[in-house]
Amino acid sequence: GAVVSQHPSRVICKSGTSVKIECRSLDFQATTMFWYRQFPKQSLMLMATSNEGSKATYEQGVEKDKFLINHASLTLSTLTVTSAHPEDSSFYICSATGEGAGDTEAFFGQGTRLTVV
Amino acid sequence: GDSVTQMEGPVTLSEEAFLTINCTYTATGYPSLFWYVQYPGEGLQLLLKATKADDKGSNKGFEATYRKETTSFHLEKGSVQVSDSAVYFCALMIYNQGGKLIFGQGTELSVKP
Numbered sequence: 594g595a596v597v598s599q600h601p602s603r604v605i606c607k608s609g610t611s612v613k614i615e616c617r618s619l620d621f622q623a624t625t626m627f628w629y630r631q632f633p634k635q636s637l638m639l640m641a642t643s644n645e646g647s648k649a650t651y652e653q654g655v656e657k658d659k660f661l662i663n664h665a666s667l668t669l670s671t672l673t674v675t676s677a678h679p680e681d682s683s684f685y686i687c688s689a690t691g692e693g694a695g696d697t698e699a700f701f702g703q704g705t706r707l708t709v710v
Numbered sequence: 711g712d713s714v715t716q717m718e719g720p721v722t723l724s725e726e727a728f729l730t731i732n733c734t735y736t737a738t739g740y741p742s743l744f745w746y747v748q749y750p751g752e753g754l755q756l757l758l759k760a761t762k763a764d765d766k767g768s769n770k771g772f773e774a775t776y777r778k779e780t781t782s783f784h785l786e787k788g789s790v791q792v793s794d795s796a797v798y799f800c801a802l803m804i805y806n807q808g809g810k811l812i813f814g815q816g817t818e819l820s821v822k823p
Contacts (some may be wrong), residue, residue, distance in 0.1 A: 599753070625808040636799065636815045642808065664774075686753050690809030699809045701746075703753040 595621045597689050599702025605692050606677055613629045616687035622667040623689035627699065628660075631684040658675055664668045667691070676708040712737045716800050716814035723790055723821050731785040731817045734776075741802035743767075743776050743783040744811070748797045757785075757798070770816045813823035 596619040606612050617627055625644050629637040641657075643649040643664035651657045659681075661673040670689075672679055684706050688699040717732040734739065742761045742794035746754040758767030772787045783800060800814040 627810060631735070634816075636813045637811075641819065642810060644808070688754075688809070688811070698744075698756065698759065698801065700756075700813055701754040704751075706751070 594690075595619075595700045596700045597623075597687065597700045599687050599705055601705060602703060603706045604708070606707070607675055608678055608681045608709055611673055612673045614674075614679055614685055614687075614707075616670045616672070616689065616702050618668045618689045618691065618700070621689075622691050623670070624667065624691040625666055625689065628662060628668040628670075628672050629686045629688070631686060631704075633684075637686060640672075674707065677707070681710045682707055682709045686702060711806060712739075712741070712802065712812050714800050714802055714812055714814035716798075716817050719797075719816070721819050722815060723819070725792055725821055725823050726789045727821075729785070729787040729790045729794075729819070729820070731798055731800075733783045733785065733814055735781050735783065735800075735802050737781075737802055739804045739806065741804050742802045743774070744803065745772070745774055745783070745785050746798065746799045746801060746813075748816075750796075754799065754814040761807065790819070792821045792823055795819055795821045 600615045628640045632690045633697045641649045641651045649662035664670040686704040687702045713736045744759045745757040747757045760767040760776035766775045774785045794812040797816045799816045801811045
């Protein structure tokens with residue numbers, strides 16, 4: 594199947610700093626990428642949907658100025674957590690769909706564990 | 711709106727026991743249905759899928775059948791192993807939403823030797 598690579602897998606940052614998480618599709622063109630957040634022992638909560646070359650669509654309740662999403666190319670989307678605080682600590686997962694990956698499946702990155710201290 | 715409901719966990723079984731994890735859905739369109747598995751500290755891996763009614767998805771001994779009449783997609787395995795211990799997520803995808811997935815709450819499975 595298609596491969597999505599997410600980096601870094603773990604990051605620890607100080608409160609008030611910004612952190613960038615990358616999501617890359619390695620062998621297909623990801624026309625749409627999704628960013629999810631997962632709290633411990635809970636399900637995945639969709640944060641936003643990004644289409645290459647256009648602004649991301651955020652789910653209700655997600656602060657677009659805090660969680661900046663850029664999808665500048667067909668193989669890369671980034672999520673930047675700005676001015677991070679301890680409550681932003683979570684597991685962030687991206688997924689991607691697109692040409693070459695099939696129309697009926699989304700492929701997931703391995704996730705990023707963010708800890709804000 | 712569209713939604714997925716899974717049976718609550720955790721589910722604890724002995725090795726070689728039979729597994730069923732129930733999943734039902736509500737959708738206005740014609741969804742594809744998925745089961746994903748998540749091992750501790752990792753992302754999601756696709757376990758199996760079904761794209762239309764009466765399809766059966768299967769992989770690694772796991773099976774699930776897309777039942778439109780009961781809006782269900784229950785996951786089954788005849789004989790679980792310790793290595794099957796993980797969290798299992800049922801999900802649906804609506805075709806015209808670009809791959810957006812709606813997840814159930816997840817069911818934690820623990821298999822004891």
